[in-house]
Amino acid sequence: MAQGCQVLAIDTAYIEEDITKPRRQSTVTAWVNVIYGCNETCTYCIVPSVRGREQSRSPGHIRQEIEHLSSQGYREITLLGQNIDAYGRDLPPGDIGQGVGGKITFTDLLYHIHDVPGIERIRFATSHPRYFSPRLIHACAELPKVCEHFHIPFQSGDNDILKAMARGYTHERYRRIIEQIRDLMPDAALSADAIVGFPGETEAQFENTLRLVDDIGFDIVNTAAYSPRPGTPAAQWEQQIRETDKSDRLQRLNHLVNQKAMGRSQRYLGRREEILLEGRNPKQPEQFMGRTRANRITFVDVQSSETEHDADWIGKTVAVEITEARAFSLTGQLLS
Ligand code: SF4
Structure with missing residues (x-):
């Protein structure tokens, strides 16, 4: 050497x-x-x-x-x-x-x-x-x-x-x-x-x-x-x-x-997907961010009163109806 x-x-x-x-x-x-x-x-x-x-x-x-x-x-x-x-x-x-x-x-x-x-x-x-x-x-x-x-x-x-x-x-x-x-x-x-x-x-x-x-x-x-x-x-x-x-x-x-x-x-539009929430959307903190099982990043709109405590949400799998689809990410509404 x-x-x-x-x-x-x-x-x-x-x-x-x-x-x-x-x-x-x-x-x-x-x-x-x-x-x-x-x-x-x-x-x-x-x-x-x-x-x-x-x-x-x-x-x-x-x-x-x-x-x-x-x-x-x-x-x-x-x-x-x-x-x-x-x-x-x-x-x-x-x-x-x-x-x-x-x-x-x-x-x-x-x-x-x-x-x-x-x-x-x-x-x-x-x-x-x-x-x-x-x-x-x-x-x-x-x-x-x-x-x-x-x-x-x-x-x-x-x-x-x-x-x-x-x-x-x-x-x-x-x-x-x-x-x-x-x-x-x-x-x-x-x-x-x-x-x-x-x-x-x-x-x-x-x-x-x-x-x-x-x-x-x-x-x-x-x-x-x-x-x-x-x-x-x-x-x-x-x-x-x-x-x-x-x-x-x-x-x-x-x-x-x-x-x-x-x-x-x-194909996701209107579908119910299970999203594992990983954190807040850094660009829109009123949304959570997670992924579908198929690994699509998904932003989830939730009522602000429901999201006071992040710890109650992050790490949870929630049901979401997909309302918007972009090439590499989705947006959806919380169902449960
Ligand atoms: S299999 Fe992947 S990591 Fe291994 S030599 Fe080929 S490209 Fe590189």
């Missing part, structure tokens, strides 16, 4: 449970890391170099953390991992493991933590289309606390670009996963990440991404123009796309994403 040479760590490092003290930004919803690092080799991504190999936390420690969160009043947890479907690959077989030879999978973890008393909602991210399994989809449909919201990045709708990205799936596989989800949970919300202007991406290949977004109709897609990360393979490649072309493609994709999101939002 002192001479500026590369240094290779060859000893396996395991997570020390006492260094994973999480930061909490809410008193109602909490993120819980279940796996660190990533073993994938996506050619645009710096994560494997900076976060290292996959390391799953033990199901027992995760459950303990969730029980503790529940005792502190948290009602919703989001299980986190760069590639959450890889959870358990590095763990020894265990009692809860239903995989080959007792291997523990992410689906096993969901069943293991589902009955923690006091926790009402469970979410997870980020899913990888290469490993997303039919058993996980069945578990999500079967377990009532697991919310009907799936965040599954597709990155590109073109098979050659997916190959160049080393993503390990085709757009056909991605579409099949969405079909399986919608077969069991027709109203499930779908979100994703997409990159435009990957090195070598032609106009026709970009249009395949537009086609995928148009066909599937996502609730939200986080979009980005490809930006070379030093030390990643794709950053060295020739055929980098001009900034003007990237920004033109990004604009066109965003336009479609917004249009689709608006269409998806309309």
Whole structure:
């Protein structure tokens, strides 16, 4: 290191449970890391170099953390991992493991933590289309606390670009996963990440991404123009796309994403939704803010006399009739 040479760590490092003290930004919803690092080799991504190999936390420690969160009043947890479907690959077989030879999978973890008393909602991210399994989809449909919201990045709708990205799936596989989800949970919300202007991406290949977004109709897609990360393979490649072309493609994709999101939002109008209240709307403090099970931000109008004590409301799940729908948020009236 002192001479500026590369240094290779060859000893396996395991997570020390006492260094994973999480930061909490809410008193109602909490993120819980279940796996660190990533073993994938996506050619645009710096994560494997900076976060290292996959390391799953033990199901027992995760459950303990969730029980503790529940005792502190948290009602919703989001299980986190760069590639959450890889959870358990590095763990020894265990009692809860239903995989080959007792291997523990992410689906096993969901069943293991589902009955923690006091926790009402469970979410997870980020899913990888290469490993997303039919058993996980069945578990999500079967377990009532697991919310009907799936965040599954597709990155590109073109098979050659997916190959160049080393993503390990085709757009056909991605579409099949969405079909399986919608077969069991027709109203499930779908979100994703997409990159435009990957090195070598032609106009026709970009249009395949537009086609995928148009066909599937996502609730939200986080979009980005490809930006070379030093030390990643794709950053060295020739055929980098001009900034003007990237920004033109990004604009066109965003336009479609917004249009689709608006269409998806309309289905909520007049519906009764369960909203878990997380706090006040910072821009309009006479409203509370929360989310539907499908993760739509929802602002709730309530009578001022009813809201004197925030503590009586925040952390409660209330019934709300949706009266306004925007592309990425809703407004509703309190029903109960
Ligand atoms: S994009 Fe995601 S799956 Fe691919 S290497 Fe980066 S963190 Fe891993």
